[in-house]
Amino acid sequence: MNKNKLVFLIIAVIFFVVMLYVGYDISTRTTFPGSKGNLKERIAPSDSLKTND
Template sequence: MTRSKKIFLILSALFIAVMIYFTIDIFSKTTFPGAKKQQPERIEQQVDSLRKDTLSQ
C-alpha cells in the first residue's frame, strides 16, 4: 500500500469517527417533537385556572 493511500484511509476513518461523535451528541440533546410530554408547570397552571373558574361561579 502506498503512503498516500494510508494517509487517505487514516483521514477517512478520522472523519467518519468525528461525524459519528457529532451525530450522537446532537441526538442526545434533542427529542422528537411528538414525543414531548407536557411540563409539570403547565399542568399546574391549568389546574389552578380551573379552580379559579369554578370558585368564581
Template sequence: MKKNKVIFLILAIVFLLGMVLIGLDISRRTTFPGSKGNLKERIAPSDSIPVK
C-alpha cells in the same frame, strides 16, 4: 498500499468517526417532536385565542 493511500484512509476514518460522534451527541441533546405532550400553544395557534 502506497503511503499516501494509507494516510488518506486513516484521515477518512478519523473524519467519519468524528462526524458519527458529533451526530450522536446532537441526537442525545434533542427530543423527538412527537414525544412532547400537547401543549396549549401547539393545540391552538396564538392568533385564535381571544385577547381580553
C-alpha cells in the same frame, strides 16, 4: 499499499469517527417532536403571536 492511500484512509476514518460523535451528541441533546405530546401552545397559539390585521 502506498503512502498516499494509507494517509487518505487514516484521515477518512478520523472524519467518520468525528461525524459519528457529533451525530450522537446532537441526538442526545434533542427530543423527537412527537414525544412532547399536545401542549397548549401547539394546539392554540398564544395571543402574543397573533398579528393585528
